[in-house]
Amino acid sequence: MPEVVLEQISKTYQGARGVRHQALTGIDFTVPSGEFAALLGPSGCGKSTTLRIVAGLERADGGDLRIGGRSVTRVPAAERGLAMVFQNYALFPHLSVAENILFGLRSRRVPRAERNARLAEAARQLRLTEQLDRRPAQLSGGQRQRVALGRALVSGAELVLMDEPLSNLDARLRADMRTELRELQQRLGLTVLYVTHDQVEAMTMADRVIVMREGGIDQIAAPEELYARPASVRVASFIGSPPMNLLDVRRDGTWLVLDGAEGDGDRVRIEAAGLLKGLPDELPEELVLGVRPEDLVPGPGELTLPAVRIRDELLGADRLIAFRVGTRTVQVRVRADEHRPGGDRLGARHTACHLFDRRTGARLDARRLVGATG
């Protein structure tokens, strides 16, 4: 039962001239057994370090790490019962595909007959049977990726760590592999901890996404929840393509005033009594108003923004229209055939609007203040 639990994991690096650099601060999360969890974040956010700590390739400075209920903080990597797929696949260039796949089993002195059986099974599942005698250099990118996967599979480990395993593939192959990986995980009931900076990978494959930022966790949620209710401005701006439109606003009674506009005459004021209703009284002055491009429609709505249409872009089935709101540009996504003439207003339903505290970046909700998990 390889449930993975991280409690208050921290890590600092010794930088140049003895300056210590805090890489991770108090990381807490749990990956239940059989779940696919993605660590998502921009490069340098600490997601790879977290993964390597789980793998045992690096040691945490503090906190507790449990795999299947056993504390493994001081257990060497090889004894943690996990497999790992590396970003560059870590294939041994001088060994054949079969030897690469069986490398770990030989190290673990698994009997030959069983080795061969497992190899045949993995090769069948990954469609590598024809390539077993080749060297990695003779394989395509996708095949190499599958060899790396094969090595993880034959190990029999139920916990598999993956460090950006698809980042070296082209777009088409990546999409195929996403499906394939997810299917495999489901079929074998693997617990997967998956590092990526690609939100699409995280959103399409994971049961649970752990969004990381600067050595900490921003939000842990299922992909739908992450999209529908981002816990902070940072998450909101990171998830979605194009990302959520975010407007800096100031509260003025029941009005929201768009910041950054010059002069009183141009000041954009938005009537927002309906939106603010139900929010606590101690609501901060300075807010961020967020609306996803697909939640805005040309014309008036429950919330109405004065807007000037500036250009549009056809994206196949969708059309992306840019409007100017005050001094800011706002993206709107509509169906391609929904080619309405541009008015001078944009509307959104109240439930599609997100409000954040500008100082803390935390999401503000009608019923309660949702602070970003820290």
Next chain:
Amino acid sequence: MDRIVSWPDRVETALAWLAGLLWTAPLLYVFVRAFESGTADLSSAWQAAPFGRYYLNTALLVTGITAAQLVVGVLAAYAFARFEFPLRGPLFAFVLVQLMIFPEVLMSENYRTIAGFGLLDTLPGVGLPYVASAFCVFFLRQAFLGVPDELVEAAQIEGVSRLGILWKVFVPAARPSIVAYALVSVSTQWNNFLWPLIVAVSDETRPVTVGLVRFLAPETGIDVPRMAAGTVIVTAPLLALFLIGQRQFINSFLRSGIK
């Protein structure tokens, strides 16, 4: 990376330090003996032979030979790496075979050649047989082969001449290799003994290595402090240079792609 420290790690660390000790102890010993009576032994050794002159000779030889080798080698490597021409294969094979026929094996005939030029007991006489280095040509060709075609093509589109491309594209791109080769060459020439022993007779041409042996020639038996002092005089400058520049030194090796 600080991984989980296991006992094999500790064994390896101990081994590393043991090796470090084994490799440095003899040198430390020599330095300690050289300074056991202050600097008296050093100054008497320094005065016993014209080490200053020997150093100058070595410095001239080392820089002259290395510079000449690089010029000759860069040109030849460029030809082999960049151009197609008849007999390229056989000519390169010829260079490769010469890797193993170093001037020392042909010392008798090289001696005659140098004598024929009237260059016995001169610095050019010591240096000339080393100017064409097969190793240099081979090594730089490898480095030049690694220069991406786009760089060359970009320069060609800019209208840079062929020599210009060599200078502006190949040489900068292969700089780590050139530096690495230069370091190997400097160290080889600094070490050179047999050929200068034959050719360089007078103090005006003797390099440090030959000078050291001449300095030690008196068969009075072994005077350790004096010997240690002489050795320190000969080795200290290069050791100092190395210690100052060791990071660059090792790094240029690492980057040169000696594999």
Next chain:
Amino acid sequence: MKPRTSPRRLPDQVFAYALLVPAFAFLVLFTVKPLVSTVVSSLYDRRDEGPTLDNYRLLAEDEVFRKALVNNLLFSVLTVPVSLALAMLLAVLLQRALKGKALLRAGVFAPAILPVVAVAVIWLYFYQPNIGVINEVLGWFGVTGPDWLGDTALVLPSLMAMMVWKEAGFFMIFYLAGLQAIDPELDEASLLEGTGRFTHFRRVTFPLLMPTTLFAAIVALADSIKMVDFVFVMTQGGPDNASNLLLYYIYRVTFAQHWPQYGAAISLLVIGVLVALAVLQIRLLDRRIHYR
């Protein structure tokens, strides 16, 4: 600079030959020409009368030559692999994260930059039977050390040990470079699989360092034949020619005995062996990078 006009531009082939002129001029002058005249010279007797095969006949019977040849073969066959193995071990040890790594690397590399004659001077003293450091240290443990350089059976091994000490650090740098070219993910993959250090070294590091090994072996082999400076300082080939080496013998015949014709015959034999080895190694080099 004046703009060049293309009509006056040399064809690429001519240009390439022009680039080769300096290198080949020197190669011809100091390799081809001496090689040819060595062949010719070896066919004359000491009074320059000939042609005759006397030198080669003498070579077949010359016990000193045979000793020097056997010594040199032993010297090469033992010092080259031992130096390289030690260098590899040192590189693997000193590549790891380790406090004082830079210092240790510098320490191990330091002997490599010393001139051989300086190394020889140092070790000549260490090896002294009665007043030398090694036997003094052995004496602390109650061991009476042998006469390292004075014993016909020990002199060659003693010299080999010294040269291994000197050369290992040099080749360690080659191996450090080679190790750096190996993807660290491979080490981590092994670590995760629980592959033992030795197994990992045998199955991954060693094979991946093969190209470095071949390259270093060429350099080491050449060194084992041309670096005979220590013989001048330490043993003059003795006792009983037990430390006589080929190049030292060539030197003695050619210069001390003033017999260049016979020296030429010996040189040719040595060159023959060297070229054969070079061809063999280049073949190996050609085949080396299958998997790259």
Next chain:
Amino acid sequence: MALSPRTRALAATTLALTAIAGCSSASGGSGGDGAKDGVVSIDFYYPDQVGTLSTLIDGYLKDFAKEHPEIKVKGVYSGDYDQTLAAVNTAIDARKAPALAIMDQSFMHDLVERKAVTAWNPFLTSDADRKWKDSFYPQFMSNSVGADGQVWGIPFARSTIVQYWNKDYFKKAGLDPEKPPAGWDELVADAKAVQSGAGAKWGLFIPTSTGTAYWLYQALVQQAGGDGAISDRAGTKVTVNSEQNVKALEFWASLGTQKIAPTTEVAWGTSTDDFLAGTTGILWTTSGRIGSIQEKAGFDWGVSALPAGAGKGAPTGGGSLMLFDAGVSKKQKEAAVTLAKFLTTPERAADVSIKSGYIATSEAAWNTEAMRAHLAKHPQAKAPHDAVADAIPEMATPDRDRVVYQTLAPALQSVLLKGADPRKALDKAQSDIDAVLKTHR
């Protein structure tokens, strides 16, 4: 104007190359007739086997420059004897030979055969010249003169083998410290006594190094009643396998089997250090070591002529002044003769002897005041003088490197270090040496 990178590189290379080329003219030499504005320039190569000689000669050359402004001498310190030979050979090939050099006397046959040296005779025309030549000890002249009476070398830094003993050890062992062993039996007995009675590690050191084994062997052959010279005057007839030769080698080897001496190489260079460190009670080595032993010994010591057996005496050794031919003009040779005379006056010969340990080369030198004062202070210095009386010529042959170093020395070492049979080893050496010398007769 800024230089283009290419021009800069070109300039740098040119600079480097001219830097080396520029130094090519640094070493002049005796080329041409060496005369300019009435000043004759000559090169003078001198080795130094003892560490003090080069400083002495530098001083003499300064004095010479004052006394003879018409001659400009460039002194070249050229290492030890073997290195000097190599250096002179190089210079001869370049036709820039030194006009004068101190050479190991035993190189004579090779140099004469190659016509590298010039005989002194044409330059010794006046009575004074002949008197100068005859002033040197005949023992030293005996191997400086060829079979045809030509003089090839003038003795300068000459030596012989003497016996040093550790008086402290002798006292401790209950021996008379003033009485060195005078014969082989005594030698063995004293050596054993020093080991067992005084705790010396070894009793007797007779160096067996490749470069010197033959020299000590000569003394042993002489003591065994054989012809210690080993070679004849022409150098082409060598006897190494006579009964006495075998007997001498058997005796030498017996030192090892009796554990008086090591069966590993007794190194020439460090045997003095071993004596000074108390490793051995008795040491046979060159008289040239008296100076350094005097300086460094931390115990009471003595020096004497070697013990006698059926025969008596030790070979001479060391260097003589020789004149060279290649590229040297008559004027330069005359200048060299002037220099040689200057360097060998009784006063300077005494000075060399006092300061370096070499044996003063003439009776006149021993009778100088400086020498008398020195002997009064250091009576040990008299030992070599006494040894000279019975001195025999050093073995000298053409193709010396092959005969002595490559044939005789390994034969001796194979017996001493590896226990080979003396007679067989010497018989084989004899035939090998005959084969080499056959081409020189």
